[in-house]
Structure formats: structure tokens, C-alpha cells
Amino acid sequence: MSNPSAEDEVVQLCSDLIRIDTSNPGDHSGPGERVAAEYVAEKLAEVGLEPKIYESHAKRSSVVVRIEGTDPQRDALLIHGHLDVVPARKEDWTRDPFGGEVADGCVWGRGAVDMKDMDAMVLATIRERLRQGRRPERDIVLAFLADEEAGGKWGAHWLVDNHPELFEGCTEAIGEVGGFSLTLPNDDRLYLIETAEKGLAWMRLIAEGTAGHGSMVHPDNAVTALAAAVGRLGEYEFPVRLTKTVRAFLEEVCAATGVEFDPDDIEKTVRELGPVSRMIGATLRNTLNPTVLDAGYKANVIPQTATAQVDGRFLPGYEEEFFATVDELLGEHVRREFVHHDIAVETEFDGPLVEAMAAALKAHDPHARPVPYCLSGGTDAKSFATLGIRCFGFAPLKLPKDLDFSGMFHGIDERVPVEGLQFGVRVLDHFLDHA
Known part of the structure; x- marks a missing residue:
């Protein structure tokens, strides 16, 4: 019996990985990545490799x-992906989020785009190449990681620190x-290659006051101080800061659409991009979003302490400005501490590796126009950048024009087109020939 092609196998691999629940609630209460890690290791061993599983904590496996x-x-070239996914509630979905079902031309389930699709594309491509005896020119390190969805403490960060x-x-x-592709209103297809991502500051805010009876006057009420600070943070809009990556992206978009690039009206250009504007719009400025509030236990008792959590993201080069603004907005009665803090990263959109990405995309989509962009979220690239590694986001997918791809990340009914997966393995195979 002949071996399946990478294009045939990638769909099954993606479905299999989705069916392994690796939900990461942000602590160690989830199922962990151990079962998925064993699956990946087995698939790699089948083609003659000797993968090793590293466990940073019980069931937290890379x-x-x-x-x-x-x-x-x-x-050497590092190719990395994460095995964990954010949680999903079955009752919210059209299809079982851990069913890995193939329907309507898509593979459905939690992780279909974030990021078991790329895990499957890498596995399928590497397995086919090694079955055919096609060794790469340069060493390739494959890393399938734990805990990315909670900041990588037990995955990429742990490996970088300990191994x-x-x-x-x-x-x-x-x-x-x-x-991945972005189809513009004029039907041109841009392929967004990540060369930068914002830094991360998940913060806990703490206000302390005098506990007492709710019927009395209390000028140092912790809830009042915290609520005022949270309100200031949530309502504040940082100024637009045009980084080199975002400028390059918008200039390419304007050139492709015939729109004049106007640095004085950047937000108008972004609004015209459609659904992906949510992702790109957040890369124009630093952001602060309050997410959690916690204070008190009874209506007539003033608590001594009130806390909140805030999701902060800062652009490359603007971390100092970000924290100076946060501290000014907090005021003197509220202090902050980190839940998780990580760096912003940025690299140039040039060099032989970028040329290899662009050539691979154009070989399989003659209308491809590769462009750099900045990710508003974060990835395990933050960990590897500390080793001096130039990091790029390159998980190639040719997507339907009407698919709200950015809405698939952590969204309900997450799914990836089968044709997109098959396109991805063709591009990755071409890329590895020239990387």
C-alpha cells in the first residue's frame, strides 16, 4: 500500500490533533498536551526521527x-508550533469543537487555525519529504510546544531557560x-508575513483602603479608587504610532488598491480592509483593556482590598511610553503587578529567508503579493527572540475572500478550509527546498 501524499495526509493529521483536547485554561487544571505530544512524536518517529518529549510540569509536554x-x-532553521488551545464550550458551537469534523470543505474544531492547522502542515510536509529521502540543506529544529495560549511559561519559555x-x-x-491571504476589495491577494508583534502586559491592579460598615463615611474606599482607575485605563486612547512594519504594510496596501497613503489619516485606510481591520487596527497604537474585576463579599461591608486585571499590549519601541502612561492613569492609590509580561519583537522584511517565503507563495499563487505585518497578539516568537533568533509568522494558507479569518482565532465555529491546508503543504515544501 502506497503512502498518502502530504496533501491527503494533512487533513487527517489536522482532524486527529483537534480531537485531542489540549484546552489550556491558564493553569494546570486542563488536560495538558501530553497526549498530543505523544501523537506528534509517534508521527515523527515513523519517518526515522528521534523526537524527545520534554515535560515542564505534569502533562505539560513539548x-x-x-x-x-x-x-x-x-x-539552523527553527519551525515551531504550539499544541495547546483555548477552551471551548460545546453548546456554543455548530459542530463539536473537539470533533475534528470535515464538512462544507473545512476542518472544524478548536485549534483549526490556532494552530493545529500549522502543526499538521509541518508534520505532513516533513513526513513526505523524509519518506522520499529529501533531507534539508540546513538543520531544521522542529518544536511542538506547550502552553502558548497562557504565555508559554511551561512551553517555549521553559525550554529556552532550561534547554x-x-x-x-x-x-x-x-x-x-x-x-495567510487577505483578499482586497479589488480582488488582489496579499499574503501577510508576520515580522513584528506587540509586547504583552497582563496586569493585576490592587487598591487598598479601610474596611468597615457600608453605612458609614469612608474616604479611602478601595472599590471607589479601583473603579476610577479602571475607568481611566479603559477610556484612554493611546496616540497612533506608525512603526516601520505597520508603515510598510499600509504602503503596500495603498499601492495595491490605488489609495493614496496618507500618514495623517491612517485609520481610514485600515477601515477599508474589512474584517481583518480588527487585527491590523490594533497595531496602530498601544492598547489597554480591563478584563476582570474582584472586590467585596457583602453589600454592607466595605472591603479592604479591590483588584482588577487589565490586558495591555505595546508596540515595538514603545514599552517605556506605555508603562509611563499606565502609571499616570492609575494614580497614587492603585498599584500594579504583572500577571504576565513579555517583550515586543520586530525584524526586517528582507534576506534570503524572506525571499524563499515570497517565492514559495508566488509559485503556488501567481497573484500572491507578500507583505510584512505586525501581530496585535503574541506568539512563542517572544521566547525564541531572546536567543537572538529572527522570528517570522509563516503558516501559509490561501483563504476564501469571504472568510473572517481573524474572527476564527479563539472564536466560535473555528475552522480551516481543506484547500487552504493543501495549499499550505505545497508552499511549505517549496519553501524548505530554498530556505
Whole structure:
């Protein structure tokens, strides 16, 4: 019996991975990634590799393997993906979020785009290449990681801190949230390659006052102080800061659409992009979004402490400005501490690796126009950038014009087109020939 092609196998691999529940609620109460890690390790071992599972905490598992290249003088390439997903409630979905069902031309389920699709595309591509005896020119390190959805503390960060030798020689990396198509109103297709992402500041705000009876006058009410600070943070709009990556992206969009690039009216250009404007619009400025409030236990008792949590994101080069603004808005009666803090990253959109990405996309879509962009969220690239690795988002997908791709991330009825997965393995295979 002949082996399936990568294009045939990628759909089954994606479905299988989705059916393994790796929900990450942000602590260790979920199922963990162990079962998925064992599945990935088995698929890699079947084609002659010797993957190793690294467990940072019970069931919190990552898989790493190095494929030796034919030219030992060349630097290594890291290809990384995460195995965990955000939780999903079955009753909210049209189809079982952990069913991995193939229907209406798509693979459905939690992780279909974030990011078990890329995990499957990498597995399918590597398995086919090794079955055919096609070794890469440079070493390739494959990393399938735990805990990305909670900041990577038990995945990429843990591996970088405890096993940096695994990534020795790696100078470049590709990972998630890049290489996907965006169809413009004039039907041109841009392919967004991530070269930057915002920094992350999940913060806990704490206000303290004097506890007492709710019927009395209390000038230092912790709830009042906290509520005022949260209101200031939530209502504040940071000024537009046009980073080099965002400027390059918008200039490309304007050139493709014939719209004049007006640096004095950037937001108008972004609004014309359609659904993806949610993702791109958030890269024009730093952002603050209050997400959690907690205070008190009884209506007639003034609590001594009130807390809140805020999701903050800052642009590359603007971290200092971000925190100075936060501290000014908090005022003197509220302090902050980090729930999770991570860096912003940015690299240039140039060099042989970028050329290889662009060539691979154009080889399989003659209308492809690769462009750099900044991700409003964060990925495991933050961990690997600390090792001096140039990180790109390149998980290639050719998408239907009407698919709200940005809405699929952490959304209900997450799904990925079968044709998009098959396009992805063709592009990755071409890319690895020239990377």
C-alpha cells in the first residue's frame, strides 16, 4: 500500500490533533498536551526521527527534534508550533469543537487555525519529504510546544531557560499567524508575513483602603479608587504610532488598491480592509483593556482590598511610553503587578529567508503579493527572540475572500478550509527546498 501524499495526509493529521483536547485554561487544571505530544512524536518517529518529549510540569509536554541537514556549515532553521488551545464550550458551537469534523470543505474544531492547522502542515510536509529521502540543506529544529495560549511559561519559555542547547545554531524561525491571504476589495491577494508583534502586559491592579460598615463615611474606599482607575485605563486612547512594519504594510496596501497613503489619516485606510481591520487596527497604537474585576463579599461591608486585571499590549519601541502612561492613569492609590509580561519583537522584511517565503507563495499563487505585518497578539516568537533568533509568522494558507479569518482565532465555529491546508503543504515544501 502506497503512502498518502502530504496533501491527503494533512487533513487527517489536522482532524486527529483537534480531537485531542489540549484546552489550556491558564493553569494546570486542563488536560495538558501530553497526549498530543505523544501523537506528534509517534508521527515523527515513523519517518526515522528521534523526537524527545520534554515535560515542564505534569502533562505539560513539548516535543523537539532536530533534522540534520546536508550542509553543516549553514545555520539552523527553527519551525515551531504550539499544541495547546483555548477552551471551548460545546453548546456554543455548530459542530463539536473537539470533533475534528470535515464538512462544507473545512476542518472544524478548536485549534483549526490556532494552530493545529500549522502543526499538521509541518508534520505532513516533513513526513513526505523524509519518506522520499529529501533531507534539508540546513538543520531544521522542529518544536511542538506547550502552553502558548497562557504565555508559554511551561512551553517555549521553559525550554529556552532550561534547554537552550536544543536551539543551538538556529538563527531564523517560522511559526504561526502569518503567510495567510487577505483578499482586497479589488480582488488582489496579499499574503501577510508576520515580522513584528506587540509586547504583552497582563496586569493585576490592587487598591487598598479601610474596611468597615457600608453605612458609614469612608474616604479611602478601595472599590471607589479601583473603579476610577479602571475607568481611566479603559477610556484612554493611546496616540497612533506608525512603526516601520505597520508603515510598510499600509504602503503596500495603498499601492495595491490605488489609495493614496496618507500618514495623517491612517485609520481610514485600515477601515477599508474589512474584517481583518480588527487585527491590523490594533497595531496602530498601544492598547489597554480591563478584563476582570474582584472586590467585596457583602453589600454592607466595605472591603479592604479591590483588584482588577487589565490586558495591555505595546508596540515595538514603545514599552517605556506605555508603562509611563499606565502609571499616570492609575494614580497614587492603585498599584500594579504583572500577571504576565513579555517583550515586543520586530525584524526586517528582507534576506534570503524572506525571499524563499515570497517565492514559495508566488509559485503556488501567481497573484500572491507578500507583505510584512505586525501581530496585535503574541506568539512563542517572544521566547525564541531572546536567543537572538529572527522570528517570522509563516503558516501559509490561501483563504476564501469571504472568510473572517481573524474572527476564527479563539472564536466560535473555528475552522480551516481543506484547500487552504493543501495549499499550505505545497508552499511549505517549496519553501524548505530554498530556505
